[in-house]
Amino acid sequence: MQYVFNPERVCAKVFMVEVDEATRTIVKFDFQGGCPGNLQAINRLTRGMHIDDVIERFTDMPICSGSKVTSCPEQIRKGLIALREKLDSGETSRPAFGLNAFGGLK
Structure with missing residues (x-):
C-alpha cells in the first residue's frame, strides 16, 4: 500500500511511503525536496x-x-502514525503515488 504525506515546516515538500500491509514493513520511502543525501539515507535505513x-x-x-x-x-x-491509524481502521483509500503525487505542487 502506498501513502503520501505532506510534511510541515521542513524543506521537503512530499513524503511517500510504500508499506507491505501484511507485515507493516516499509518497502520504499521517497520524497520531493529536502536534503537528498539525508532522505535517501532514511530510505535505505x-x-x-x-x-x-x-x-x-x-x-x-x-x-x-x-x-x-x-x-x-x-x-x-507523524506521517507513519497517521498511516498506522489508517491501517488499524482498515481504511482502503489509496492516494496517488509517484509522479502523479507531485501534480499539485508548484
Whole structure:
C-alpha cells in the first residue's frame, strides 16, 4: 500500500511511503525536496523496518535549526502514525503515488 504525506515546516515538500500491509514493513520511502543525501539515507535505513520501529526510533529527534519546531524525522514519524491509524481502521483509500503525487505542487 502506498501513502503520501505532506510534511510541515521542513524543506521537503512530499513524503511517500510504500508499506507491505501484511507485515507493516516499509518497502520504499521517497520524497520531493529536502536534503537528498539525508532522505535517501532514511530510505535505505528504514527499508524492511516495521513502521512501529521507525516511529519509536524517530521519537524525540532534534529539530532543524531553520524551522525551530520540527525535523524531517519528526514529520516522517507523524506521517507513519497517521498511516498506522489508517491501517488499524482498515481504511482502503489509496492516494496517488509517484509522479502523479507531485501534480499539485508548484
